[in-house]
Amino acid sequence: MHLVWFRRDLRGLDNRALSAASDASEPVVGIFIETPEQWASHHLSPKQAGLIKARLDALREELSAKNIPLVVERAADFPQSAEKVADYAHRIGATAVFANKEYELNESKRDEQACAALADKGIAWYAYDDRNLFAPGTIKSGKGEPYKVFTPFKKACLRALDGMDVSPCQKPSKRETNSAVDAIFSQLQPIHFDYPMEDVSDWASDEKGILAHMRRYCREQVADYKRQRDFPAVDATSQLSPYLAIGALSPRQCLARLQEEQADWREPDTGAATWLSELIWRDFYQEVSAQNPAISKKYSFLAWGESVVWDNDPTLFEAWKTGKTGFPIVDAAMHQLNQTGWMHNRLRMIVASFLTKDLLIDWRWGEDYFMSKLIDGDFASNNGGWQWSASVGTDAQPYFRIFNPTTQGERFDSDGRFIRRWLPALKEVPGKHIHNPWQWADKYAQSLDYPRPVVDHATQRKKALAIFEAAKNQPQEQTP
Structure with a gap:
C-alpha cells in the first residue's frame, strides 16, 4: 500500500507525489494532517483555513471516485504531524510514503523528521519537486x-x-479496491477543523x-x-x-x-x-x-535591515489595520482585506509602503497581519513582498523610493470608484477631492464621518529617509 501525504498540494491533477504513488498497482491512501498550533504560529488566516477545509471536502470526493480514501487527522504541530504520518503508515501496512516538497525552514525540518521516523519503521520516503x-x-x-x-x-x-x-501529469487511474481500503473508507469521518474558519462560499473549491x-x-x-x-x-x-x-x-x-x-x-x-x-x-x-533559511526566522534579506530603528507606534498600527488612517486609498484597501481576505496587488504595495515608510512600523508587523487575513497567504511571496516594500529584501526598491499614498490613489483610482466602494462615508465627496476629502470638507464646511490623516506624508518621508540612511551606515553583522 502507498500513502500520499497531502499538504499544500490539494489536487488530483498534476500532483507528482500522487502520480508517482499511483504508478504501481498498489492501493493508494491519502492523508492530510491539520496542525492548529503550527498554523496559529504561522498566522494562518481563518479564510485560508476555510478554503483548505472546503478543498479537502471536494478532494475527498474526487479521490473517492478513484477508490482512493482521504484520511484527515490532527496533530498539534509539524513535529507531531511527522510522527502521526509515520504511525499511520505503519498501522495500515504502507510500504512507502509519497509527498511533495515544501521549502520553508519548519516544513523542511518536519520532512526530515518524517523521513527518519519512517526509516525506523522500514517504510520508504519519496519526496518530489512539485510546487x-x-x-x-x-x-x-x-x-x-x-x-x-x-x-x-x-x-x-x-x-x-x-x-x-x-x-x-494526469490523475491516477481508478484503483482496484481491497478489504484494507474498504475498511479505511468505512472509518472515514466528516472533516472537522479545530482551527477557526471563515466562510469561503464565494470561492470555488x-x-x-x-x-x-x-x-x-x-x-x-x-x-x-x-x-x-x-x-x-x-x-x-x-x-x-x-x-x-x-x-x-x-x-x-x-x-x-x-x-x-x-x-x-x-x-x-x-x-x-x-x-x-x-x-x-x-x-x-x-x-x-x-x-536563505534566515528569512524563515524573520530576518531581513539585507543585513542592514536589522539596524532600522522603527517607531512601532501601536496606535498608528491599529489605525492602519482597521482602515482609519485618513488616507483613502490605504483605508479602502485595508477594508477590502479585512472584509474579503484578499487585496489587489497594487494596493498591497501601497499599504505596505505606507506602514513602513509613513508610519515607520516594522515590516514584520504587517507581514504577520497580512498572513492572518489573506485567503492567499503564502509565506515566501508575502515575505518577499513586504521586504521589497520595506527596501530590506532581495530586489528591493531603493530605500529612498517612497510611495506617496495620495498620488498613488490619484494615479490608480483617479475617479475614486474603488475608494467609494469600500469607504461609503466618502461617497458624496466630489471626484477631484476624493483623495484629499478633508480639504474639500474644510473648504465647504462639510462634515465627514472619516478620520483626518494620522500623519503628514512629507514629514514622515523625511524621517524615513533619515532612519534608513542611519541604518545603512551602521556596521553590519552577518544574518544568521
Whole structure:
C-alpha cells in the first residue's frame, strides 16, 4: 500500500507525489494532517483555513471516485504531524510514503523528521519537486549561484522554458479496491477543523470550478492584464492566488493553459507575458526562501535591515489595520482585506509602503497581519513582498523610493470608484477631492464621518529617509 501525504498540494491533477504513488498497482491512501498550533504560529488566516477545509471536502470526493480514501487527522504541530504520518503508515501496512516538497525552514525540518521516523519503521520516503515551475536550485547564474535579483532570474527561466514540456501529469487511474481500503473508507469521518474558519462560499473549491476559472481567465482576460492590472476598481487580475497558495492549482497548469490560449505568451509587453512574469515572481520568492533559511526566522534579506530603528507606534498600527488612517486609498484597501481576505496587488504595495515608510512600523508587523487575513497567504511571496516594500529584501526598491499614498490613489483610482466602494462615508465627496476629502470638507464646511490623516506624508518621508540612511551606515553583522 502507498500513502500520499497531502499538504499544500490539494489536487488530483498534476500532483507528482500522487502520480508517482499511483504508478504501481498498489492501493493508494491519502492523508492530510491539520496542525492548529503550527498554523496559529504561522498566522494562518481563518479564510485560508476555510478554503483548505472546503478543498479537502471536494478532494475527498474526487479521490473517492478513484477508490482512493482521504484520511484527515490532527496533530498539534509539524513535529507531531511527522510522527502521526509515520504511525499511520505503519498501522495500515504502507510500504512507502509519497509527498511533495515544501521549502520553508519548519516544513523542511518536519520532512526530515518524517523521513527518519519512517526509516525506523522500514517504510520508504519519496519526496518530489512539485510546487513551482522550477524547483529551488534549478535556475542558477553563469557562476552556478542562486540569483538574488529578479530580472536575470526571469530571463534564465524563460530560456529554460524553451522546449520544456509543462504538460500536467494526469490523475491516477481508478484503483482496484481491497478489504484494507474498504475498511479505511468505512472509518472515514466528516472533516472537522479545530482551527477557526471563515466562510469561503464565494470561492470555488471543486476541481471543475477551479479549472474553469483558470481556463476562462487565460482565454478571455489575460490579454488585458498588462494594461489593466494596476487599477483596483477593474476586475483585471486572475484571483487564482488562493488556489496556488494551497496547491489546489499548480503553476504548470496555469502555464500550460496560457500557452494553449495565448500564442503571444512569449512576446514582451503582452498581457500573457506579464502574467507569466507573476508566476515567475512566485518561483523567485520560493527560491529566495529556500536558499536563505534566515528569512524563515524573520530576518531581513539585507543585513542592514536589522539596524532600522522603527517607531512601532501601536496606535498608528491599529489605525492602519482597521482602515482609519485618513488616507483613502490605504483605508479602502485595508477594508477590502479585512472584509474579503484578499487585496489587489497594487494596493498591497501601497499599504505596505505606507506602514513602513509613513508610519515607520516594522515590516514584520504587517507581514504577520497580512498572513492572518489573506485567503492567499503564502509565506515566501508575502515575505518577499513586504521586504521589497520595506527596501530590506532581495530586489528591493531603493530605500529612498517612497510611495506617496495620495498620488498613488490619484494615479490608480483617479475617479475614486474603488475608494467609494469600500469607504461609503466618502461617497458624496466630489471626484477631484476624493483623495484629499478633508480639504474639500474644510473648504465647504462639510462634515465627514472619516478620520483626518494620522500623519503628514512629507514629514514622515523625511524621517524615513533619515532612519534608513542611519541604518545603512551602521556596521553590519552577518544574518544568521
